[in-house]
Amino acid sequence: MSDLARTPPQIGNLIRRARKKRGLSQSQLGELAGLRQETISLIETGNPAAKLKTILAVLAALDLEFRIVPRSKGAAAELEDIF
Amino acid sequence: MSDLARTPPQIGNLIRRARKKRGLSQSQLGELAGLRQETISLIETGNPAAKLKTILAVLAALDLEFRIVPRSKGAAAELEDIF
DNA sequence: CAGAAATATGCGCTAATTCCGATATTTCAT
């Protein structure tokens, strides 16, 4: 239920759930993102060495995007004007 | 300003601004994140092939994190229960 | 239960990160 994405496995899980919600197979998503089914599989299982552009391609194909946010209120306060 | 992070350069810019707001040099941030100054430099200038775990290490060192969100209201509606 | 569809795994390959150790080059105070 959370859009929290603090670790590669969490990111992978979210991608997997979004993909399924859209009724896509890994192959179909791969085609949309310009990637192979195997690559989607690796990402969904939490490959920490995946490349940034690869993750971004998958997110874009699912109509998703990253947002960078403070982890805590303290961080939000310290970084005000930015976040 | 926006915390939008749709592309590697945008992500790099945000990281750079957050780092400066915290008064850290690239070397200092690198030390916190377990990375080299050179690597921080590459990330901040928008290297699209940076590894996911590398980006996550930098964000964590800055007390930041990723959030995955829908790009549009339409997407949010289609993916409800997830986002 | 059978057959198909979907997902995970395998090998060889190329490209590119990141590391290490130095060093240009740019930026910034005084």
Added chain:
DNA sequence: ATGAAATATCGGAATTAGCGCATATTTCTG
């Protein structure tokens, strides 16, 4: 302007993604 700090760049070594192609394995459907 000058020196110091900060950032960008270079060669080499190691590691690994993602590709193509093929296949094992799990999951779903009838």
